[in-house]
Amino acid sequence: DAGVIQSPRHEVTEMGQEVTLRCKPISGHNSLFWYRQTMMRGLELLIYFNNNVPIDDSGMPEDRFSAKMPNASFSTLKIQPSEPRDSAVYFCASSLHRGGYEQYFGPGTRLTVT
Amino acid sequence: GQQVMQIPQYQHVQEGEDFTTYCNSSTTLSNIQWYKQRPGGHPVFLIQLVKSGEVKKQKRLTFQFGEAKKNSSLHITATQTTDVGTYFCAGGSGNTGKLIFGQGTTLQVKP
Numbered sequence: 329d330a331g332v333i334q335s336p337r338h339e340v341t342e343m344g345q346e347v348t349l350r351c352k353p354i355s356g357h358n359s360l361f362w363y364r365q366t367m368m369r370g371l372e373l374l375i376y377f378n379n380n381v382p383i384d385d386s387g388m389p390e391d392r393f394s395a396k397m398p399n400a401s402f403s404t405l406k407i408q409p410s411e412p413r414d415s416a417v418y419f420c421a422s423s424l425h426r427g428g429y430e431q432y433f434g435p436g437t438r439l440t441v442t
Numbered sequence: 443g444q445q446v447m448q449i450p451q452y453q454h455v456q457e458g459e460d461f462t463t464y465c466n467s468s469t470t471l472s473n474i475q476w477y478k479q480r481p482g483g484h485p486v487f488l489i490q491l492v493k494s495g496e497v498k499k500q501k502r503l504t505f506q507f508g509e510a511k512k513n514s515s516l517h518i519t520a521t522q523t524t525d526v527g528t529y530f531c532a533g534g535s536g537n538t539g540k541l542i543f544g545q546g547t548t549l550q551v552k553p
Binding site for chain 1: 475483484485486487490530538539540541542543544545546
């Protein structure tokens, strides 16, 4: 079975550019989570969706960040404009149920903003 | 807001020694999950604890959930080089599905 798929795996961009990260959750999972991981701040939850609806976006750092889930099999995280402090590994995870079920993480997108 | 603290941040052990990481939440949890992340990899689910005082074992790994459902521990007996990685606890509250991750404990094992 295919796990969570993320693209691109690596992204290098210049400050001010728009960045779009993509995620395909595991088929049948109805919750999707976006995380950011850095050495300084660890693993932070940015936003999560249940049945394609954003439930909690309190972790989104600024208005420069936005996330969408147009259907059950696709989500995007967009940063516009990007800044060097956005450099991090961004993980997408999905789970079968919104409460108490294990999360399956994708391989992550390593973003570098110069 | 809810916080999950994990200690120690780093642990170096000799192969064959035991290892323990501790997790404490500022609020009562509905469940706690543990994940392992290998260097350069992504977090992988290990186990979930739900009941007060629950203890679960996976081979050399023993997981405990505190009586007050605010703390947890992971103990590895006789570490091996394959145990290298960062171990995260993640606390869940209510039925939201949202997890708050601890900072993780990075384990290094010297052969």
